[in-house]
Amino acid sequence: MGRPPGFDRREVLAAIEREFRRNGYDGTSLDGISAATGLGRGSLYAAFGDKHALFLAALGDYCDQDEASGAAALAGPDETAMERLRAYLIDSVDRQLNDPERLACMASRFTVELAGRDQDATARLRQGFDAQREALAGCLRAAQRNGDLDPAAEPVTLATLLVVDFRGIASLIGIGLDRAELVAVVDAALASLPVPRPSAAAS
Amino acid sequence: MGRPPGFDRREVLAAIEREFRRNGYDGTSLDGISAATGLGRGSLYAAFGDKHALFLAALGDYCDQDEASGAAALAGPDETAMERLRAYLIDSVDRQLNDPERLACMASRFTVELAGRDQDATARLRQGFDAQREALAGCLRAAQRNGDLDPAAEPVTLATLLVVDFRGIASLIGIGLDRAELVAVVDAALASLPVPRPSAAAS
DNA sequence: AACGATCTGGACTGTTCAGTAAAGAACCCC
DNA sequence: GGGGTTCTTTACTGAACAGTCCAGATCGTT
Numbered sequence: 001m002g003r004p005p006g007f008d009r010r011e012v013l014a015a016i017e018r019e020f021r022r023n024g025y026d027g028t029s030l031d032g033i034s035a036a037t038g039l040g041r042g043s044l045y046a047a048f049g050d051k052h053a054l055f056l057a058a059l060g061d062y063c064d065q066d067e068a069s070g071a072a073a074l075a076g077p078d079e080t081a082m083e084r085l086r087a088y089l090i091d092s093v094d095r096q097l098n099d100p101e102r103l104a105c106m107a108s109r110f111t112v113e114l115a116g117r118d119q120d121a122t123a124r125l126r127q128g129f130d131a132q133r134e135a136l137a138g139c140l141r142a143a144q145r146n147g148d149l150d151p152a153a154e155p156v157t158l159a160t161l162l163v164v165d166f167r168g169i170a171s172l173i174g175i176g177l178d179r180a181e182l183v184a185v186v187d188a189a190l191a192s193l194p195v196p197r198p199s200a201a202a203s
Numbered sequence: 204m205g206r207p208p209g210f211d212r213r214e215v216l217a218a219i220e221r222e223f224r225r226n227g228y229d230g231t232s233l234d235g236i237s238a239a240t241g242l243g244r245g246s247l248y249a250a251f252g253d254k255h256a257l258f259l260a261a262l263g264d265y266c267d268q269d270e271a272s273g274a275a276a277l278a279g280p281d282e283t284a285m286e287r288l289r290a291y292l293i294d295s296v297d298r299q300l301n302d303p304e305r306l307a308c309m310a311s312r313f314t315v316e317l318a319g320r321d322q323d324a325t326a327r328l329r330q331g332f333d334a335q336r337e338a339l340a341g342c343l344r345a346a347q348r349n350g351d352l353d354p355a356a357e358p359v360t361l362a363t364l365l366v367v368d369f370r371g372i373a374s375l376i377g378i379g380l381d382r383a384e385l386v387a388v389v390d391a392a393l394a395s396l397p398v399p400r401p402s403a404a405a406s
Numbered sequence: 407a408a409c410g411a412t413c414t415g416g417a418c419t420g421t422t423c424a425g426t427a428a429a430g431a432a433c434c435c436c
Numbered sequence: 437g438g439g440g441t442t443c444t445t446t447a448c449t450g451a452a453c454a455g456t457c458c459a460g461a462t463c464g465t466t
Contacts, residue, residue, distance in 0.1 A: 004412080004462095004463070005413065005414095006413070023229075025230075027229040029453065030453080030454060030455080031452080040416070041415080042414060042416085042456085043414055046412090046413070046414085103319070104315055104318075111374050111377055112311060112312050112315045112316070112374050112377065113316065115305070115376075115377025116306070125378060129375070129378055154387075157384075157388065157391050158391060160387075163375070164368055164375060164392075165364070165367055167370075168366070168367030168368055168369070168374070171311060171370045172314065172366070173318075174318025174319055174325070175314055175328060175329050176329055184357075184363075185363050192364075192397065193395060194394070209432085209433095209443070233423080233424060233425085234422085242445095243444060244424085244425080244426090244446095245426085245428095245444060246443070248426085250443090253424075407466100409464105409466080411463090411464090411465100412462085413460105413462070414462085415461095416459095418458100419457100420454100421452105421455105422452085424449105424452100425449090425450100427446105427448080427449100428446090428447090429446085430443105431442105432442085432443075433440105433443090434439105436438090
């Protein structure tokens with residue numbers, strides 16, 4: 001009963017996410033969001049609440065998708081764990097490079113902008129960080145099982161290092177590094193993972 | 204001739220820098236800067252120009268100091284190059300951890316916030332990036348000369364990787380990683396630098 | 407086809423913003 | 437100590453902001 005909403009929630013959230021991603025939290029106005037989504041302010045307030053709630057909805061939606069796609073990209077058989085790792089990192093570089101505005105991902109951007117200021121956002125970002133790190137750690141454990149990685153290495157620490165690399169690269173793309181440099185950095189990061197001791201030969 | 208300014212330019216720039224660093228570019232108001240510096244808007248405009256010029260002055264001042272202190276911390280005899288490298292990274296972690304608000308450094312913050320939007324700022328940040336990378340590359344070359352690092356490794360690529368680590372860590376401190384984790388990541392990053400081939404024994 | 411519930415979009419409010427202008431205070435030089 | 441130059445403060449302007457509200461449009465239900 002009553003009139004149904006005339007918009008697709010996912011589409012609207014995607015447009016909102018892009019608006020925040022481009023302009024930052026403070027730099028984004030409700031007028032801008034209204035223009036980007038085609039919805040009036042009244043509709044936005046009725047559907048999502050105030051600016052902060054609106055932002056959290058967009059951030060949550062982004063994180064949900066990011067966590068799911070990351071976990072999917074890194075899951076698979078032990079034999080190809082290292083390949084998946086490289087593909088995951090290269091893919092994130094290319095996705096940002098191919099973005100029409102080369103915008104950093106939501107996570108990188110708002111971890112810097114909102115940490116220590118917006119507890120709700122920080123909590124959601126922390127959850128995303130944990131998920132990304134755990135997905136990477138799982139892939140590293142697979143690589144260890146396959147003999148591609150020193151079994152004595154601590155997967156969580158190395159996974160943290162990879163997230164650090166991931167975020168650092170996302171930050172620095174905006175400064176003008178070209179694809180070749182970025183790929184070289186990714187390869188250097190992967191090449192530097194501890195190889196198995198010679199005594200413990202691989203299968 | 205005429206009345207001299209009643210403030211210390213460096214002090215004022217430091218206060219302005221902190222204000223921008225805490226609130227971001229869009230989140231910083233001239234009222235806030237006025238309160239933080241004790242100067243009226245008129246004085247600020249007369250001394251530095253508009254908000255953008257004011258920001259660039261603070262950013263430039265920060266970068267100048269950062270580049271100088273980084274180069275100084277990484278310069279020294281070949282024998283202790285690896286120690287300097289570790290001290291440099293640990294030191295940057297501690298400085299941010301000890302910051303009363305755990306604010307990320309100017310470079311990390313504004314590379315994310317202003318890339319692709321503020322050409323002047325991006326250019327200055329790029330210059331800072333190049334300086335940091337070159338200082339790190341110099342230290343890596345020293346380590347190579349001392350036999351601590353594979354002489355076949357490309358110092359600039361590894362230096363880029365270290366800047367990536369540096370920026371990534373700066374981003375992630377805000378998310379709540381504790382010091383032990385961060386130190387472990389720094390050590391993992393350093394441990395993973397390519398060691399010399401066994402055939403080429405050190406001096 | 408008419409009702410009522412829900413959605414929609416524009417108008418409105420009070421606040422804050424960046425930037426300007428002018429009046430007043432402080433200082434150096436002569 | 438006076439004059440002129442520079443600094444400092446305050447008040448002001450027009451625009452943009454977040455958030456609210458309501459009249460009208462739209463659709464499922466009966």
